[in-house]
Amino acid sequence: MAQLKSRRIAGSRTYQQVDVSDLSGGLDLRRSPTLLAPNRARVLMNHSLATPGELVVRPGYQAFSTSLGAGRLQGGVRAYLASTQFLLAAFGGAIYKPTDGGVWGSPVYSTVSPTNQVYFPYDRTLVAAFDGVNRPVKSTDGSSWTRMGIDQPTGQSSASSVASGSMSASEFEFSFSYKDRGLAVESNVSTNLSTRTLSATGAMQIQVPNSTDPQVDAIVVYARNKTAGEAVLRRATSGAMSAGASSTFVLTSSNWSANDEAPVNHNVPEAYRFGVVWKNRWWAADATVGNRLHFSELFQNQSWPTLFYIDIPFERGDEITALVPQGDTLLVWGQSKLFLILGQTSLDFEVRPSAGVQAGALGPRAVSAIENGIVHAAAEGVFIYDGAADQYLSFDIEPGWRDLVKNTPSTGLELIALVEHFPFKELRIAVPRLFPRGAAGEWVLDLNRTREAETPAWTDTDRTISGYILQDGDEPNAGARGRLFSSPSSVGMLFEEAVGTTANSSNLTAEYEGPHLPTGLTKARFIDHYGEYEPHSGAFTVEIVVDGVSQGQVSVPTGVGLAQYGSAIYGTAVYGGVGRRTYFGMLPIEAEGRTIWQKTSYTGQEAFKQFTYAFGILNESRPRRHSD
Secondary structure (H helix, E strand, O other), X not given: OOOHHHOOOOOOOOEEEEEEOOOXXXXXXXXXXXXXXXXXXXXXXXXXXXXOOOEEEOOOEEEOOOOOOEOOOXXXXXXXXXXXXXXXXXXXXXXXXXXXXXXXXXXOEOOOOOOOOOEOOEOOOOEEEEOOOOOOEEEOOOOOOEEOOOOOOOOOOEEXXXXXXXXXXXXXXXXXXXXXXXXXXXXXXXXXXXXXXXOOOEEEEXXXXXXXXXXXXXXXXXXXXXXXXXXXXXXXXXXXXXXXXEEEEEEOOOOOOOOOEOOOOOOOOOOEEEEEEEOOEXXXXXXXXXXXXXXXXXXXXXXXXXXXXXXXXXXXXXOOOEEEEEOOEEEEEOOOOEEEEEOOOOOOOEEEEOOOOXXXXXXXXXXXXXXXXXXXXEOOEEEEEOOOOEEEOOHHHHHXXXXXXXXXXXXXXXXXXXXXXXXXXXXEEEEEEEOOOOEEEEEEEEHHHHHHHOOOOEEEEOOOEEEEEEXXXXXXXXXXXXXXXXXXXXXXXXXXXXXXXXXXXXXXEEXXXXXOEEOOOOOEEEEEEEEEEEOOOOEEEEEEXXXXXXXXXXXXXXXXXXXXXXXXXXXXXXXXOEOOEEEEEEOOOOOEEOEEEEEEEEEEOOOOEEEEEEEEEEEOOOOOOOOO
16 A cells, blocks of 8 residues: 555545555654654554554553562562572562562562662572672572672681691691682681791691681681791681681691692672673672773682772763673673673683764663664664664654653663563563653564564553563473563562553553644545454544544444444444454544544553554645635
8 A cells, every 4th residue: 555645635526545554563753744654653552563464452461469668679680590590679678589479578688778779690609689889799599698708807816736747847827718618609818827836746726716607617727838938828728617716627737739829819899880790700880980890700709809800991971881791792881882892711801992883871771682682772762783883773763762861860761671572572661751741651662573674663651660570591380481570660569561461450551643644735525434443342432633633532332233323333344254343433524624643542451453444535626725
């Protein structure tokens, strides 16, 4: 079918019907309504574009958990460790571990920032909580939490000579460290050393003060023979930490010259804003120096040497806003630029700017790896980075994105979250302000329709969402992979997305406004209108607008059978094995002008579908010769 903008009415005064055969092409806010392609729309709220030719009310959502109270979740994740998986969420300065059935339970940890966002990076061993204020905490099961890293001992060991050993008469120096055997994590050695001279052949007894850290279950003793010229402390012995105030170790031999050196770079992590895992290390953004990126020791996720950091050479006062690991590259986003950290191995890295990127990222949750690139939401719009250059995705919703950036403070833009819901091939972006309503909502990009039409296909929702949790890892239960949870902006709870067709057992409201049909210089008399839909329960209304003047809303019966409403008669047409129904309505005698368009609204709890609609037009043969 020709585009509506090309169906200008001219010539003889004959009745003709102009139809819109596909309503599912997506939003276009940038063009004049009279220049829209016939499959595009000005308003497309709570609709799905998954099936070309059918404009369907989008899948519903259901409360997954009860409410923790007023406020928004500070963050959440589905953590996948080597042998377990679980949900985590932060709210009101506490960490919760909701069950897979949606029961919050009591907080599992209660000392995170009550105001900052909380991020949960994880690897196969542990999950951590970063809030930018406190030292990170970690867990291996989501239930028991301890500080990340083990503090260096502040006490001093004491040594005394004992008999029954083969140690030579020499001067020895001793130190010790604390260890968590379960995670093979060890602290730095104590700074206070104990020295003892052995005057005859024998052994040394070392008294070590115990740690009060609940994660510490062992002590490692290091020693060196000063008389023999040993320059470094080496591992001499280790053992479980005994009950009481101290533990005792006996050294009967000084044969430690081939053992490991005492650790001096097992520094505990600082307060970090957010982090990721890449190249057998953890990487995290500094809480105070905006362009500083810290990284852990190789294969030691709890050891963060003091000088292990990179200052990213951002311009214009940029700071690190997001991190995305992708193969051999770590993408470091600022507000307006991208730097790439390239690593052929885990030992050497190279920092390079990316010349092909047009914009940065608004925040840590405003990026997502999808099928063929990295989507990043920036002040300039929404882009997809393919490893070489950006492609602009938000051209059709550009007025809405400009409105969002202009009217939202930077603290609000930093909280924007996006996610790819891969079972439905949708990219969802939760924003605090949605044009033209001025309230919170979502932009939704249908990836399949975008690929097929070779142009972005957007729609929107009226959902007030603050963030997402996607189950995208190794799930033992059938159907669990791909579940998506959302958190509201004002209540501490979770909703499960795409469950049934209702809005948490309530009605969904879906709205549509199509392209505006222009008749050019000639006026036209608009006679009637037609449409086709699939019968469902709920309320379906149609409104025809001529030159900006509503011709009244008509409620279309959505049940079976025939119905008559005023001058509009609706009938059923069942064909193709489904109950596709048509409606028909006469327009008022005063319905004349140069533009006409249709608005529809559906309120209900089913997957209501619209297929097509048409206008009956009787045009004037020539332009009028007076001003009107």
